[in-house]
Every structure is written in C-alpha cells, then in structure tokens.
Amino acid sequence: MGKKKVDDEAIVSAYAQLGSVWKAAKAVNLCGQTVHERLVRIGKIKPANVFTEDEREMLRKEYTEHRNKGKLDSLAQKMGRTKPFLCRQARAMGLTNAKGFKPYAEKAGSNPYAKFHARVRSLRGDPRKCEICGEDNPSKYYDWANITGDYENPDDYKRMCRPCHRKHDKSRPMLAHLRGAAS
Numbered sequence: 544m545g546k547k548k549v550d551d552e553a554i555v556s557a558y559a560q561l562g563s564v565w566k567a568a569k570a571v572n573l574c575g576q577t578v579h580e581r582l583v584r585i586g587k588i589k590p591a592n593v594f595t596e597d598e599r600e601m602l603r604k605e606y607t608e609h610r611n612k613g614k615l616d617s618l619a620q621k622m623g624r625t626k627p628f629l630c631r632q633a634r635a636m637g638l639t640n641a642k643g644f645k646p647y648a649e650k651a652g653s654n655p656y657a658k659f660h661a662r663v664r665s666l667r668g669d670p671r672k673c674e675i676c677g678e679d680n681p682s683k684y685y686d687w688a689n690i691t692g693d694y695e696n697p698d699d700y701k702r703m704c705r706p707c708h709r710k711h712d713k714s715r716p717m718l719a720h721l722r723g724a725a726s
C-alpha cells in the first residue's frame with residue numbers, strides 16, 4: 544500500500560487544536576492551500592471574502608517579496624486566492640507603499656511613471672476634466688495625477704488640469720525628488 548491519504552477528520556482536528564490553517568497543514572504534512580481547500584469543502588471555514596488572520600500574516604510576510612519579483616500569481620496560487628483579491632487585501636493592510644516601483648525604478652533608463660500612468664489610463668480612461676478646480680474645457684490638457692505615492696494603485700490618481708497638476712506636484716517634495724532622479 545502507498546501512503547495513506549490524510550483524512551478529513553485529521554485535518555479538522557488539527558485545525559481545531561491549532562487554530563490555524565498553516566499550523567494544521569504542517570501538522571498533517573500537507574501544504575496550506577490543500578488544507579485550506581479541504582476545510583472550505585468540509586465547511587469548517589468560509590470560502591471567499593473572509594480573509595483570516597493566518598492569511599493576513601502570510602500576506603504580510605510574503606507580499607512585498609513576491610510583488611517585487613513579479614510573482615504574485617504564484618503567491619495567489621499558493622494561498623488559494625485570486626491575485627486581485629490578494630492585492631485588495633494588501634492594499635487594505637497598507638502593504639502597497641512606495642516601495643512598489645523600486646524594481647522598475649532600478650532599471651537604468653526605464654520610466655516607471657509612464658508605465659503606471661498608461662495603466663491608469665487603460666483602466667480609467669482619458670481624463671477630460673479637473674477634479675480639483677472643475678475645469679472641463681475640452682481644449683485644455685488633463686492628466687492623471689498621483690495622489691499619495693501609491694503608483695501601482697490605479698485608484699491613487701485624480702484627474703487634473705495642467706495648472707492644478709503642477710501645483711499638486713510642487714506640494715510633494717518626495718515626488719519632485721524622484722522625478723529629478725528619473726529624468
């Protein structure tokens with residue numbers, strides 16, 4: 544006979560005793576994703592939209608490294624979650640900070656801002672008005688202006704006319720410094 548499959552009971556009791564998917568997984572010698580899926584199937588834990596404390600802990604440990612290597616897909620797979628779901632959680636936990644553009648910024652000659660701005664444009668369309676002063680004259684230029692430095696987050700941008708955009712950027716010493724270094 545080959546290896547005996549770990550039965551549901553063993554998983555449930557390990558989870559009940561240890562109170563953690565990851566600890567239970569270690570105890571029964573399975574990967575966390577498998578244990579998570581099994582517990583979901585058995586009905587011991589809720590499947591979607593509930594992000595457990597364990598998962599939070601794991602995301603806190605692994606998000607930045609995976610993101611910087613462009614490996615969020617494999618983290619999502621490992622955790623049995625979708626990438627957009629993980630990214631939403633990471634954002635809510637404050638893990639998506641300015642470090643996010645480091646791998647791009649490090650490449651000589653690359654312009655991370657162009658890339659992020661293109662992404663915002665593709666997701667949210669071309670800006671045709673200013674959300675600051677209310678200008679919407681179609682002959683004026685409008686930009687997507689980043690608000691807090693979370694460049695990778697498409698929601699961290701506002702539509703602005705050029706004068707408002709310039710004023711906004713001047714009020715942000717960090718951004719001015721980075722632009723100086725990039726150009």
Ligand SMILES: [Zn+2]
Nearest residue numbers: 673676704707
């Ligand atoms: Zn304006």
